[in-house]
Amino acid sequence: MRNPTKKILVLIIIVLLAVGIWLWKFPAAKKIAAPLAVPVKVATVVRQDVPRTLTGIGSVLSLHSVAVRPQVDGVLTKLWVKEGQQVKEGDLLASIDDRSIRASLDQARATLSQSQAQLQVAAVNLKRYKDLSVDNGISRQTLDQQQALVDQLKATVQGNQASIASAQVQLSYTQIRSPVTGRVGIRNVDEGNFLRVTDTQGLFSVTQIDPISIEFSLPQQALPTLQALVHGNQAAPVFAYVDGNAEDGTLLGQGQLSLIDNQISATTGTLRVKAVFDNGGQKLWPGQLVNIKVQTALQHDALVVPPTVVQRGLDGYYLYRLKGDKVESVPVKMLFQNSDLNVIEGVSDGDVVIRDGQSRLKPGSQVEILKDTPAEPLEVAQ
Incomplete structure (x- = not known):
């Protein structure tokens, strides 16, 4: 009995020593306390x-864009402007050969002078016939015929004057002037070309750049707010941006709300709105797509x-x-x-x-x- 007991005691001691050595070499990891601060x-x-705002995407439109076309047939003799040039309303743009029209005008003036001379003679005879008719020196029929001749010649004179006016109008068409203030576009014809009224291409276009408008669409729910802005005492400011919005885009210009369309689109539920911008720097260009921000209110x-x-x-x-x-x-x-x-x-x-x-x-x-x-x-x- 002694030997087994000793063996057990020795075994227990060995196990305890092994556990002690293990704990000494490999101590228990300390628990990491959870952080208290978040x-x-x-x-x-x-x-x-x-500012309270409405946003949308708009298209830049010119307030006036005119395709310059001839109003009389003729040879283009001179172009007075260059492509891309700024012109004012009434500036001379081009000239058309006017010799034939001037000849017609001179002919009309000569015909008028002839008719006026005939009318003068007829008027003198009419006065003489009226004096003679007092004493029954001539018949009533002769007097009436002379009166009719005077009236006929007066009508002829009026017709000649109308022909002169028409020729003068045709002559004015040979001097093509700008109908608007704007920028000349790319030229479609050169000097020496024969122009016809039926030509659809035209010489070039003149497009107004400053001021300019932007048309954009907004949801129909914004209609009451827009109506209040349009009819308010102060015009609502409108901002145009490219490649982004107010935070990351480039501001192209600031304009004013000017017009709300007269109907809402039944398919999209939106209404078209137009704003007008001063464009002295020409940052806005016709046909350009821009991001629009309309300031509807300002909360102080x-x-x-x-x-x-x-x-x-x-x-x-x-x-x-x-x-x-x-x-x-x-x-x-x-x-x-x-x-x-x-x-x-x-x-x-x-x-x-x-x-x-x-x-x-x-x-x-x-x-x-x-x-x-x-x-x-x-x-x-x-």
Whole structure:
């Protein structure tokens, strides 16, 4: 009995030594305590004026674009302007050979002089016949015939004067003048070409660049707002951008809302709207596609936060506000929102609010503000 007992004791001692050596060489890993502070990004509530806007895509259109065509047949003798040149209304653009029309005008004037001479003689004879008719020196029939001749010659003179006026109009057509102020387009004909009235191509076009208009479409729900803007005391500002919007696009110009179309499209549920822009810098070009922003209102002294600040809960909107190193939940009222900002009520100007990391927060949670995102006021593009 002694030998087995000793063997057991020796075995137990060996096991205990082995366990001790194991624990000494491989100590138990220490548990890493979970961090108490939640890393978050913050923003500051700012008070500023916030414009209310409607956006759409529009096409730039010229207020006046004229294809210059001949009104009489003839040889193009002179072009007085170059392609791309700016011209004013009434400027001489081109000349057409006018020799044939001048000859017709001279002929009409000669015919008028002949008719006037005949009328003068007939009028003198009529006066003589009237004097003789008092004493029955001539018959009544002769007097009536002379009166008819005078009336006929008067009508002939009027016809000759109309022919002269017509020839003068035709002569004026040989001097082609600009009907509008604008920019000359690409020339389609050269000097020496024979022009016809039936030519559809024309010489070139003259397109007004400044001022210029933009036509765009907006949802039919915006009709009451647009009507109020059009009939208001102050014209609604309209902004045109290319390659983006107010945040990342290039501003091409600022205009004014001028016209709402007289009907809504039944297929798309939109209505066409037109705005007029001053275009002295010629940044807007006919046919160009642009992004449009219509300022419908301006809310003064609004409390503004980034759109990621406000959260939606079962009881409405709320946000987390920083209080020391902890956060508190604050219910807010949403007054206006878009992709850039939220206008709210329920907080104060200068409050520091959480804009990222809300999913791990609850009221009273301790937070750590990330060093690379200091609390800065929100900048809103106007």
